[in-house]
Amino acid sequence: MDKSQAKQKIASLTKQIKHHADLYYTKDKPVISDQEYDQFFRQLQKLEKEFPELSAEDSPSQRVGGKPLKLFKTITHKTPLLSLDNAMNFEELEAFDERVRKGLGLGEERVEYVAELKMDGLAISLLYKHGKFVQGATRGDGKNGEEITQNLKTIRSIPLTLAEPVDLEARGEAYLPLKDFAALNEERETAGEPRFANPRNAAAGSLRQLDPKITASRPLDIFIYFGLGPDMKKHSDVLDYLAQLGFKTNPNTEICSGLSEVKNFVEKWEEKRDKLPYEIDGIVVKVNSFPDQKKLGFTARAPRWAIAYKFAPRQAETIIEKIDLQVGRTGAITPVAKLSPVKVGGVTVKRATLHNEDEVKRKEIKIGDYVKIQRAGDVIPEVVSVIKAKRTGDEKEFQMPKHCPVCNSELYRPEGEAITRCINAACPAQVKERIRHFCTREAMDIEHVGPAVVDQLVEHKLVKDVADLYGLTTKELESLARFAEKSARNVIDSIQNSKDRPSDRLLYALGIRMVGRIVASLIAQHYDSLEDLFDIKAGELEKIHGIGDKVASSVERFFAQKENHKLIERLKKDGVRITDQKAKGPQPLKNKTFVFTGGLAMMARPEAEELVRSLGGHPSSSVSKQTDYLVAGTEPGTKYEKAKKLGVKIISEKEFDSLIKKA
Ligand SMILES: [Zn+2]
Structure with missing residues (x-):
């Protein structure tokens, strides 16, 4: 080329x-x-x-992501990013509304507010010059922030070019969706790195990376909520304008007429916050009219025309009755606190993860302790702290056992790692967890095969590993309790339907230590087939950006085992896709049929036909109703007349050329 x-x-x-x-x-x-x-x-x-x-x-x-930086530059915001006053309850919200009405000289008239979800993320400023993204920074202390332009460029919902060539400063909140937050923490834990305490810390930690490639590997997103356009009279106009320019604004934003509608909005989202894919910690309420905002002005530290209503933290106090041990698919032993049931933000919580032995020690957790627990979205609740003042002296120290609670083999904790493991690969707890993981939605997405079904399958020795799933018959299933013909059929169909998942899903589904969804997709981008990984060396994998030495050696170790080759070969034999199609180019002519007639000036006929094929179209030698285009060169033949009669679109060679280039 x-x-x-x-x-x-x-x-x-x-x-x-x-x-x-x-x-x-x-x-x-x-x-x-x-x-x-x-x-x-x-x-x-x-x-x-x-x-x-x-x-x-x-x-x-x-x-x-571009080249790594040595350190971040500090920049001064042109106008400071102010913090907002908080309202902790409806009385404080009412007081705010009263102050606003008084400030505007209103009686009982309703003020028009805009209510927005308050993201648990990191405030960001984005500068555009002539519609091009030129600088991005953190809020910092409001006056000075850190310049993180390269890192922000990795967030795909931040437009690099706006729909109009304007100069503009946009402000928004960068965040990590909850499911990615959980996946990231899981990866960090298996890699022996500390977990992020909440999605906001994870977003901040991801954006304040000197190597933008690390930021690029984290699926951050952003909602923009401010950016002044010309002649704007209202905050709601700004939001419309921002969306027009190509920014992502939060669709769950509402204009509220008066305080009662604001309250309804707050109540609605306090109840629905668990349904959101991201964490919110409150509602931001702003006076919609800019002239009114101006009239109200600012106090020393915050605008008088806005307030942040804070949801009650989803924390509660309860007692740790007992500490159970869970055996994960990689043999990791996780201590889990069994709690006296307690309501936290409308959900009854009975268990909280304690992560590992060191966490239990660090937080000084004992059995019988009163503890504060906290939850975010669907993420498993955590113990935040022990309430030591309530100790009676009867609390018991937690001891990590020496033997697996399921298979009784000796447990092992590698030097420098926080996690204790059962290293018996045949441990029934691990077998079950591996199969469960394989079937999850993020992995092979096998419907109808939930934890209870997996238990049955393993306990009745129908399935010893994931490849056995594909050999299951309806007859075998029908022999199990609670299975009828239809439910058995559903299970088999779901299993069969999972054969064609992309290879990164399979790679993730295999449950290799330290290989989360992000790592799996990075590896799959570089190898067409899982078989290409059979002799993989850690050094080779480390060349892939975003893959560290620990992850690389874990992958090498997995594929060094011949049993794992056999497992993958069995999957392949059963028709499970282990190879992705070679990278194809864009297919702008997809499913379009082309016929050529007459002499072509720019290229030979076979060349033109090959070009159509490479762009996803079909070249054909005869005209029919199915023909999408007839490309007519010099002195076209009878095909020309036929195309005309059938109403097929006739284009010149030049038009054909521009059709390709436009695509
Ligand atoms: Zn075990």
Whole structure:
């Protein structure tokens, strides 16, 4: 490919990627699969590597992160990012409304407010010049923040170019979705790194990385809530304007007429906050009208026209009755506190994870202790602290046992690691957990095979490993308690339907230590088939950005075991997909049928037909009703007349050429 072809190709790939990124990250309505998106992306990266002079500042490839920094630069915000006053209850909210009405000289009239969800994330400022993203920074202390432009570029919902060439400062809240927060903590724990205490810390820790590639590997997102356009009279206009420019604004924002509607909004979301995919800790209420905001002004530290209503923390006090031990799929022994049942934010909690032996020691947790527990979304509740003042002296120290509570083999805690393990691979607890993990939604997504079914399958020796699932018959299932013909059929169908998952899902499903969804997808991007990993060396994997030495040696160890090759070969024999199709280019002509007639000036006929094929179309030699385009060169033959009669679209060679380039 020469430079001018590369330039065209880069332009067309950039356009495609931006379009699909917008649908996916900003509008949440993807039309192509993640794999197809990745393929566009990798093609672009390859071309930009070949022709570095053609890579643009706002190229989507900037999203993967630039060079690591030595330290962050401090920048001063043009206008400070103020904090808001808090309201802890409805009385304080009422007092705020009264102050606002008084300040505006109103009687009983209702003030128009905008109510927004308050994200548990990190406040961010984004500067645009002529519509281009030029600088991003943390809030810092409000006046000074840290410049983290490179890291922010990795957040795909932050537009690098706006729909209009305006100068603008946008403000928003960067956050890590709860499921990614849980996955990240799980990965950190298996890698022996400390867990993040909450999603906000995880977002901050991810954005304040000197190596942007680490940030790029964390699925951060952002909601923008401020950015002044020309002639704006209301905050709600700003939000509309921001969305028009291409920013992601939170769809759960409402204009409220008066305090009673604000209260309804608060009550609604306090109840529904568990249903959200991200953590919120309250509601932000702002006076909608800008002239009114101006009239109200500021106190020394906060605007008078806004307030943050804080939800009650989802914490509660209870007693640790007992500490159970759970055996995970990698043999990790997790101490779990059995609690006196207690309501926390509307949900009854009976258990809380204690993570590992060191955590129990660090928090000085004893059996019988009164503790404060906390939960966020669907993440398993945690013990925050012990209430030592309530100790009676009857509390008991927790001892990590020497033997597996399930298979009784000796437990082992590697030097420098926090986690104690059962290293008996045949340990029934581990077998069950491996199969459960394999079937989960994020892994092979096998419906109808939940924990209870897995228990039955393993206990009746129908399944010893994940490959056995694919050999199950309805007859075998029907022999089990609680199974009828239909439920057995459902299970078998779900298992069969899972055979075609992309290979990164399978890689994750295998439950290799330290291989979470993010790592699995990084590895799968570099290898077409799981068989390519059979002789993999850690050193080779470490070359992949985002994969550290511990993860790499864990993968090497897994694939060094011949039993694991056999397992994968058995899966393959059963028809489970272990290879992804080779990276294909974009397919702008997908399913379009082309017929050529007459002489072509720019290329030979076979070449043109090959081009159609490579872009996903079908070349054909005869015209029919199914033909989408007839490309007519010089002196077209009878096909031309036939196409005309059938109403097939006839285009010139030049139009064909621009059709390809446009794509
Ligand atoms: Zn065991």
